[in-house]
Amino acid sequence: MSRGIELTHSTKRRAIPVAMALAGSLALAACGAANESASSSGTSDAGSSTEQLSGTLDGAGSSAQQAAMQGWTAGFSTEQPDVTVNYDPVGSGGGREQFLSGGVDFAGSDAYLSDDEVTKAKDRCGGGDVFELPNYISAIAVVYNLPGVDELNLSPDTIAKIFAGSITTWDDPAIKADNPDAQLPGTAITPVHRGDKSGTTKNFTDYLAKAAPNSWTGGAVDEWPAQGGEAANGTSGVISAVQAGKGAIGYADESQAGSLGIADVKVGGDWVKPSAAGAAAVVEGSQIKSGRGQYDFAYDINRTPTDKSQYPLVLVSYHIGCMQYADADTATLVQAFESYVISQDGQKAAADQAGSSPISDTLREQSQKAIDAITSQ
Amino acid sequence: MTTTSQSPDRRSVRRLGDRLFSGSATGAGVLILLVLAGVATFLVAQSIPALTADPADLPQGGSLAAYIWPLLFGTLLAATIALLVATPLAVGIALFVTYYAPRRLAQGLGYLVDLLAAIPSIVYGFWGIAWLAPRLVPFYEWLDEHASWIPFFAGPASATGKTMLTAGIVLAIMILPIISAISREVFRQAPALHREAALALGATRWEMIRMAVLPYGRSGVIGGAMLGLGRALGETLAIAIVLSVSPGVVSVNLISSTNPSTIAANVALNFPDSSGLAVNALIASGLALFVITFAVNFFARAIVNRRAEFSE
Numbered sequence: 001m002s003r004g005i006e007l008t009h010s011t012k013r014r015a016i017p018v019a020m021a022l023a024g025s026l027a028l029a030a031c032g033a034a035n036e037s038a039s040s041s042g043t044s045d046a047g048s049s050t051e052q053l054s055g056t057l058d059g060a061g062s063s064a065q066q067a068a069m070q071g072w073t074a075g076f077s078t079e080q081p082d083v084t085v086n087y088d089p090v091g092s093g094g095g096r097e098q099f100l101s102g103g104v105d106f107a108g109s110d111a112y113l114s115d116d117e118v119t120k121a122k123d124r125c126g127g128g129d130v131f132e133l134p135n136y137i138s139a140i141a142v143v144y145n146l147p148g149v150d151e152l153n154l155s156p157d158t159i160a161k162i163f164a165g166s167i168t169t170w171d172d173p174a175i176k177a178d179n180p181d182a183q184l185p186g187t188a189i190t191p192v193h194r195g196d197k198s199g200t201t202k203n204f205t206d207y208l209a210k211a212a213p214n215s216w217t218g219g220a221v222d223e224w225p226a227q228g229g230e231a232a233n234g235t236s237g238v239i240s241a242v243q244a245g246k247g248a249i250g251y252a253d254e255s256q257a258g259s260l261g262i263a264d265v266k267v268g269g270d271w272v273k274p275s276a277a278g279a280a281a282v283v284e285g286s287q288i289k290s291g292r293g294q295y296d297f298a299y300d301i302n303r304t305p306t307d308k309s310q311y312p313l314v315l316v317s318y319h320i321g322c323m324q325y326a327d328a329d330t331a332t333l334v335q336a337f338e339s340y341v342i343s344q345d346g347q348k349a350a351a352d353q354a355g356s357s358p359i360s361d362t363l364r365e366q367s368q369k370a371i372d373a374i375t376s377q
Numbered sequence: 378m379t380t381t382s383q384s385p386d387r388r389s390v391r392r393l394g395d396r397l398f399s400g401s402a403t404g405a406g407v408l409i410l411l412v413l414a415g416v417a418t419f420l421v422a423q424s425i426p427a428l429t430a431d432p433a434d435l436p437q438g439g440s441l442a443a444y445i446w447p448l449l450f451g452t453l454l455a456a457t458i459a460l461l462v463a464t465p466l467a468v469g470i471a472l473f474v475t476y477y478a479p480r481r482l483a484q485g486l487g488y489l490v491d492l493l494a495a496i497p498s499i500v501y502g503f504w505g506i507a508w509l510a511p512r513l514v515p516f517y518e519w520l521d522e523h524a525s526w527i528p529f530f531a532g533p534a535s536a537t538g539k540t541m542l543t544a545g546i547v548l549a550i551m552i553l554p555i556i557s558a559i560s561r562e563v564f565r566q567a568p569a570l571h572r573e574a575a576l577a578l579g580a581t582r583w584e585m586i587r588m589a590v591l592p593y594g595r596s597g598v599i600g601g602a603m604l605g606l607g608r609a610l611g612e613t614l615a616i617a618i619v620l621s622v623s624p625g626v627v628s629v630n631l632i633s634s635t636n637p638s639t640i641a642a643n644v645a646l647n648f649p650d651s652s653g654l655a656v657n658a659l660i661a662s663g664l665a666l667f668v669i670t671f672a673v674n675f676f677a678r679a680i681v682n683r684r685a686e687f688s689e
Contacts (some may be wrong), residue, residue, distance in 0.1 A: 093652030190536040190634070195622045197650035222650065223436070227623040228539055230634045233646060237506075237618070244511050246535035253505060 003053075011086035050139055057333045061087075061095020061108035064199050065136050065317050069108065071353030076340045083333060092199060092317075099320060100124050106321035106338075107332055108136075110199030112289065112298030113320060121322075126377055127229045128324030129293030135341050136317035136350065137283055138356045139274040140200055141254035142263040145186065145242050146170060152179045155266040156211035161247060163191045163208070164216060165228045170247060178266070192241045192250035193224040195231030203315045205249045210303035211312065251313075255355020265290050265313060268306035276357035278311030295323060295370035314357075321374075328376040335374050342367045420664040427657035436647075436655050437625050445662045447627045451541075451637030452666065454629070456609040456618065458545025463553045464602050470553075471560035476586060487561060494554035502618030505547040510538030510619065517542075517632040532633040539621040542631040547615055552605030559604065563597030566588050596681045603677030610670050613641035622646070640666040 059069075066089040073085045091099070092109040098105035100120045112132050113121060121130045142159060144152060149170075154162075158174045161167045167174055171184045194201045199222060206220035230240040235252045241258055242248040254262070254274045264271035269376035271279060282305055289298040303312045319338060325331040340346045347358035359367075432440045470490055474483045517534035524530045571589040580588060622638035630636075638646070640662045648659055 089649075090649035093650060093653065093655075097652050188533075188536070192537075195617075195638075196646035199650075223624065223647070225624075226624050229623075230535065230539060231621045231623060232539075233618050240506065240620075241537050241539070244538075248536060277503055 009249075016172050032135055032230060032310070046358055052082065052335060053329075053336055055333050056084045056086065057106070057330075057337055058104045059085065059087045059095075059106045059108060059319075060090050060098045060104045061320075062092045062110045062136075062199060062317050063089040064110055064138065064315060065089070065108040065354075066067050067175070067354035068136050068350035070351035071101065072337075075346060075349040076337055079331075079340060080336060083336070085337060091095040091197075095279075096320065101118050103335060105325075106319055108317060109320055110202065110317045112318055118292060118296070122183065125322035125324055126326060128322060129295065130320060130373070131293075131295040131323055131370045132298050132318045132320050133338065133342065133370060134283055134297060134299055134316045134363065135319045135338075135359065135367070136354075137279050137359060138315045138317070138355070139254040139276065139279040139311055139357055140251055140315055141257050141274045142249065142251055142265065142313070143239070143242050143257050143260040144249040144263060145245060145260060146247060148182065148186070149182055150261060151179075151182065152261060152263045153266065153271045154263045157215045158213035159263075159265070160208045160215035162189055164218070164226060166192070166280040179195055187247035190245045190248040192228055192232055192238050192245070192248050194238060195224070195233055197222045199315055199317065200251065200253065204313065206301070207303045207313050207339065253315075253355065265311070267308050267310060267312060270308035272308055272311050274311050274313065277355040278309060279314045280360040280363070281307075282310035282312050282314055283316055284362055293323070295373060297366065297370070323370075323374055325374070325376050330371070331374050331376040334369050338371045338374075339368070342371070390411065392538070417667070420667055422661060423657055424661035424664045425657075426431070426553055427654060427661040430654055430657070434654050435658050439637070441658065441661060443625070444658060445640075445665050447625050448636045448640045448643050448662055449665055449669065450627050451622075452610055452639040452641070452669070454541060455545050455548055455620075455639055456606055458542065459552055459609040460602060460606055461546035462546060462549035463556055463605060464598070466549070467553050467556035467601070467605075468494040468560055469565050469596060470557045472586060472590075474561055475564045476582065487558075489553050490557050492554075493550065494558075497611060498551060498615045499618070501547055501551055505543060505615065505619040506539065507621075509547065510540075510543050512538070513540075513543055513546075514538045529631050530631055532630045532635070534632050535621065535634040537621070537634075537636065539619060540632050541620065541636045544620045544636075545631075546610045546614050547619055548612055551612065551615065555608060556598070556601040556605045558602030560594065560598050562661050563594040563601075567593045598679065600681045603681075606673060606677075607670055610666065610673070611641055612639075613645045617642040617645040 014238040066087070069087045069089075073087065076083065076085060080228070088095075088104075088109070092111055094111065095104070095107040096109050096117060098104045100117060102124055113130065118130065122128070142154060146152070148258060154175070155178050158167065158178055161174060167189060167205050169186055171186045175184060201224055202220060202222040205216070205218060205225070208216035209220045224231065230241055230245070232246070232250070235256050238250045238252045239256055239258060239260065242250045243258075249263075262273060264273050266272075283299055283303060285307065286299045286302040286324055289296075289300055292298060298318070299316060301312070301314060301316060302310075305312055319341065321334055321338070325334065341350075341365050342359065344358070344364075347356075350356045392446045427441055430441075432438065435441060435444060437444055449666065470486070474487050474490075478486060512535065514534070517538065517540065520530040521532070521534040525532070567590040571593070572585055575585040575589045588646065616639050620636055620642060621634045622642070624638075626635055626637050628635060628637065644659045644663060647655070651659060
């Protein structure tokens with residue numbers, strides 16, 4: 001009776017637990033692979049001069065820093081093989097929130113803390129101040145796809161009008177005025193912007209709002225404000241959209257521009273191409289926001305410099321942490337990690353991994369003073 | 378089996394195995410209901426801050442309804458295009474596989490169509506943006522030139538092809554295997570007696586299909602289409618990659634760069650960098666999608682059940 005049914009279904013009965021075990025092990029392997037932790041290297045002679053630390057450091061925040069953070073954690077683990085640095089790229093807003101609630105030891109953020117957040121941070125840091133170090137500087141390039149035009153000069157007003165939709169063809173008088181010698185075709189312009197929330201958009205619109213206030217009324221926002229134009233997803237989306245559309249123009253991280261044409265931007269009376277030195281120089285030449293702690297280096301980037309060694313279209317991303325930690329081990333780990341990040345090796349690792357611009361020596365000295373002053377309660 | 382002296386009452390014999398099995402089956406059913414209730418509660422609880430917030434604090438500065446309505450419109454528009462393109466195609470494939478193709482070809486073709494369902498949706502997104510969109514640009518330009526008096530094809534054609542029509546076509550290919558698989562099963566089960574009777578009366582193959590197979594399979598095809606619609610409503614990454622979105626726009630223009638986003642794609646694009654009230658607004662849009670999908674499935678089930686009465 002029931003025996004007969006059991007026999008014909010026995011293979012099915014045996015197969016189900018095996019299949020579940022296989023699926024379960026695959027799922028666990030996937031979970032394990034997603035959580036990357038710094039692996040200890042065999043030799044430790046690289047860090048033999050400094051004290052060998054151990055422990056875990058947790059950070060969260062900007063996704064723009066994600067690639068650089070991979071370079072930093074890999075490089076730091078060769079110096080300190082027993083330290084694990086975890087970074088969760090939830091976005092700048094999420095990173096600041098997690099830091100203020102005490103969930104992570106430091107945050108990576110494309111924007112400096114607002115005044116309200118500074119007050120909250122004082123509570124989080126047990127009454128002490130915060131440090132905000134501009135550790136990641138990345139130049140934003142205006143890329144375009146116009147066959148036959150290799151050199152293009154654009155003034156801030158022209159860029160603003162193109163992205164606001166007032167200029168619609170490449171042979172518009174405003175573009176001709178910036179490029180008197182160039183042969184510009186009558187192709188239609190397709191401006192490409194980011195469809196997702198992004199620090200690149202925030203810095204680009206901030207530049208337009210400050211350098212071309214008459215032509216750009218959208219303000220400095222991290223989500224593209226206007227309708228019209230193409231929206232692309234992520235830096236790679238912008239690059240592929242500009243590559244695909246003839247006559248397209250967009251803004252993206254300079255290191256991802258590939259073979260696309262890059263426009264020269266007007267600074268003072270000169271035309272400046274994006275460069276690592278120019279990006280670092282404009283941060284150095286900018287003002288630190290006043291009324292904050294001694295080691296809170298929150299820069300209001302000068303978007304209208306006149307010196308041609310400065311390139312104003314930059315994204316600056318900060319590392320935010322406490323000057324005073326409750327736990328002595330955390331303070332030491334933060335000091336060691338941040339020292340590596342601002343060092344020449346660290347900045348070179350970030351430049352190799354993410355194409356960022358290394359910080360200048362002046363910024364390095366300034367940040368080192370802040371790191372040396374980190375203490376524990 | 379005769380009742381033994383151990384159970385004098387008239388209850389059926391329930392051994393330990395029976396109790397375990399019925400208990401775990403009931404437990405599984407209850408667990409699913411609990412999970413569904415938990416998800417609904419989470420959505421409502423996390424949406425309340427957005428529902429009660431000051432409009433100035435919400436993203437795009439308007440009321441929550443003004444934020445969600447364009448997204449909902451975009452979702453329904455993309456899903457409708459996908460359904461309109463996919464359903465006739467899937468029914469055609471199913472009829473070919475069951476009634477027209479030679480046996481071996483039919484099996485291979487059925488297997489290949491089912492393989493389409495195995496491709497990850499992000500791969501569809503890359504394929505759409507890298508291969509399909511640039512090749513549709515001449516077609517959009519042709520439409521813009523000759524058919525721009527139709528509201529669907531008005532407005533300047535996109536130079537990169539990342540339009541609502543492209544997204545709809547990518548979605549259609551993604552839901553094709555679902556509708557096709559269910560249609561095939563239903564058409565295969567059309568009563569042989571009816572089919573042979575039609576053929577015996579002198580009907581051609583197409584007339585036989587029209588008289589005996591299609592009326593029988595209608596409710597199954599609708600059920601399959603509703604399943605495909607459910608997937609199309611929730612598709613996230615393929616649309617996020619392929620579509621060029623503009624915030625807050627409601628437009629039926631299928632070939633321009635100014636398109637409404639869909640709810641799921643909007644969450645995918647904005648969630649990583651959102652915090653605070655913006656996250657609550659995104660979850661509120663998720664709640665709207667949950668309600669719409671629920672309503673669509675309910676409606677579909679009602680249609681299927683009503684037709685089931687007639688087609689039996």
